Amino acid sequence: xxxxxxxxxxxxxxxxxxxxxxxxxxxxxxxxxxxxxxxxxxxxxxxxxxxxxxxxxxxxxxxxxxxxxxxxxxxxxxxxxxxxxxxxxxxxxxxxxxxxxxxxxxxxxxxxxxxxxxxxxxxxxxxxxxxxxxxxxxxxxxxxxxxxxxxxxxxxxxxxxxxxxxxxxxxxxxxxxxxxxxxxxxxxxxxxxxxxxxxxxxxxxxxxxxxxxxxxxxxxxxxxxxxxxxxxxxxxxxxxxxxxxxxxxxxxxxxxxxxxxxxxxxxxxxxxxxxxxxxxxxxxxxxxxxxxxxxxxxxxxxxxxxxxxxxxxxxxxxxxxxxxxxxxxxxxxxxxxxxxxxxxxxxxxxxxxxxxxxxxxxxxxxxxxxxxxxxxxxxxxxxxxxxxxxxxxxxxxxxxxxxxxxxxxxxxxxxxxxxxxxxxxxxxxxxxxxxxxxxxxxxxxxxxxxxxxxxxxxxxxxxxxxxxxxxxxxxxxxxxxxxxxxxxxxxxxxxxxx
Ligand code: NAI
Ligand code: MG
Numbered sequence: 001x002x003x004x005x006x007x008x009x010x011x012x013x014x015x016x017x018x019x020x021x022x023x024x025x026x027x028x029x030x031x032x033x034x035x036x037x038x039x040x041x042x043x044x045x046x047x048x049x050x051x052x053x054x055x056x057x058x059x060x061x062x063x064x065x066x067x068x069x070x071x072x073x074x075x076x077x078x079x080x081x082x083x084x085x086x087x088x089x090x091x092x093x094x095x096x097x098x099x100x101x102x103x104x105x106x107x108x109x110x111x112x113x114x115x116x117x118x119x120x121x122x123x124x125x126x127x128x129x130x131x132x133x134x135x136x137x138x139x140x141x142x143x144x145x146x147x148x149x150x151x152x153x154x155x156x157x158x159x160x161x162x163x164x165x166x167x168x169x170x171x172x173x174x175x176x177x178x179x180x181x182x183x184x185x186x187x188x189x190x191x192x193x194x195x196x197x198x199x200x201x202x203x204x205x206x207x208x209x210x211x212x213x214x215x216x217x218x219x220x221x222x223x224x225x226x227x228x229x230x231x232x233x234x235x236x237x238x239x240x241x242x243x244x245x246x247x248x249x250x251x252x253x254x255x256x257x258x259x260x261x262x263x264x265x266x267x268x269x270x271x272x273x274x275x276x277x278x279x280x281x282x283x284x285x286x287x288x289x290x291x292x293x294x295x296x297x298x299x300x301x302x303x304x305x306x307x308x309x310x311x312x313x314x315x316x317x318x319x320x321x322x323x324x325x326x327x328x329x330x331x332x333x334x335x336x337x338x339x340x341x342x343x344x345x346x347x348x349x350x351x352x353x354x355x356x357x358x359x360x361x362x363x364x365x366x367x368x369x370x371x372x373x374x375x376x377x378x379x380x381x382x383x384x385x386x387x388x389x390x391x392x393x394x395x396x397x398x399x400x401x402x403x404x405x406x407x408x409x410x411x412x413x414x415x416x417x418x419x420x421x422x423x424x425x426x427x428x429x430x431x432x433x434x435x436x437x438x439x440x441x442x443x444x445x446x447x448x449x450x451x452x453x454x455x456x457x458x459x460x461x462x463x464x465x466x467x468x469x470x471x472x473x474x475x476x477x478x479x480x481x482x483x484x485x486x487x488x489x490x491x492x493x494x495x496x497x498x
Pocket of ligand 2: 229250253
């Protein structure tokens with residue numbers, strides 16, 4: 001029996017799944033120019049749940065043309081900021097009104113528990129649109145006094161203008177929320193967009209597309225092209241009429257996007273991988289730190305760019321913390337995301353299953369020891385056991401490379417002096433966690449860690465108002481907060497001789 005029929009779905013999701021899926025281009029739902037489609041699978045069963053259009057270069061071109069027209073001449077370009085704000089707010093309201101449907105689709109498509117999809121992905125997406133609805137009316141330039149000219153000779157000011165047509169390429173780990181993180185600020189800035197969802201998880205973006213229309217977004221402002229990275233994604237990042245690409249995904253593809261952008265020197269922002277240290281000091285409140293360490297890696301099945309995948313624990317509490325994390329791992333119930341008893345679903349795809357299991361084998365071969373887990377779970381669907389490795393050292397692949405699965409390497413440390421160097425010994429720099437009751441150690445260490453976000457006595461807490469992004473090879477630029485508006489606006493200096 002397929003998962004689609006094994007669980008009772010809401011009538012709207014049943015209807016959505018039974019209808020043909022199309023691309024959203026210039027306000028119209030259309031097939032791919034090639035007529036090709038590809039299957040979308042339920043990762044809990046590997047059953048096919050839908051076919052979506054395999055958009056490629058021709059569809060990207062049509063979508064960019066529609067976005068350009070909407071940017072240059074459409075109503076979006078001349079709309080009052082308050083009207084843009086109202087539409088963005090209405091999108092948030094519609095996401096909430098369809099929360100159950102969106103959570104169900106996300107769970108079916110990605111594999112995550114429906115409750116997590118609802119409480120985190122859907123709520124987080126609505127909140128992102130609300131926050132940026134407020135910014136639509138608050139993007140402003142400055143009046144700048146001249147420094148070296150006669151003060152009475154010139155009047156100078158800046159304008160913040162939308163950057164133009166934006167390509168947004170998003171991953172499969174938080175499909176709806178990544179769409180929201182990307183779309184909301186770009187809409188607030190007045191840009192028009194071509195969104196390419198991940199091929200593994202295109203459904204919630206297509207569902208969102210009809211909500212965008214219902215909210216009153218003019219035609220062509222957001223275009224949605226489903227398709228593969230190597231075809232649709234590559235065409236979007238190389239397109240000569242795209243002004244900016246915003247990407248979330250692997251560091252490897254981030255580098256391809258930088259190369260592809262060189263043709264027209266489009267602006268690029270990148271939110272890439274991580275190998276984040278989660279650090280437990282001996283004075284930590286272990287009632288907080290142990291669940292924090294476990295959730296930091298196991299939440300979303302470890303498929304999180306900020307996953308706390310290197311767990312540094314001070315020696316004198318190492319055994320206690322590790323046994324606490326292992327106990328929590330034991331309690332995790334694996335199952336389909338739509339089963340209300342499930343704590344952890346499958347990883348997203350066969351490719352990810354193979355990748356994660358490869359790391360598990362490599363960890364053992366290189367001398368690390370799994371205290372729990374260490375292999376695939378079951379033989380149907382893409383389930384992986386939550387895994388805690390000890391006896392790991394910094395030269396191992398499981399310590400150096402992003403695994404993107406429920407796999408943590410625990411590393412003991414003694415001395416606080418070397419800790420920051422050990423934690424920073426990575427090509428990445430996305431996030432870090434510190435668990436301590438010593439306020440001075442917390443701030444001293446937070447300053448030394450080379451990471452875009454440092455969480456103290458919490459982990460994975462994001463907010464629309466807080467900037468998010470990476471040092472080093474974890475990316476370029478910051479999403480969320482007022483800082484993201486720099487990614488979607490150009491500054492124009494206007495100089496007037498008086
Ligand atoms: P990926 O980087 O290949 O895919 C992410 C997005 O990029 C998808 O929409 C994909 O279609 C697109 N893409 C792929 N190749 C492209 C190209 N040549 N040009 C333009 N767009 C392209 O990631 P993948 O293969 O799904 O996962 C591999 C690894 O990447 C994971 O194991 C994980 O380590 C990392 N990853 C990191 C994410 C993050 O949130 N930072 C999210 C997803 C994956
Ligand atoms: Mg890939």
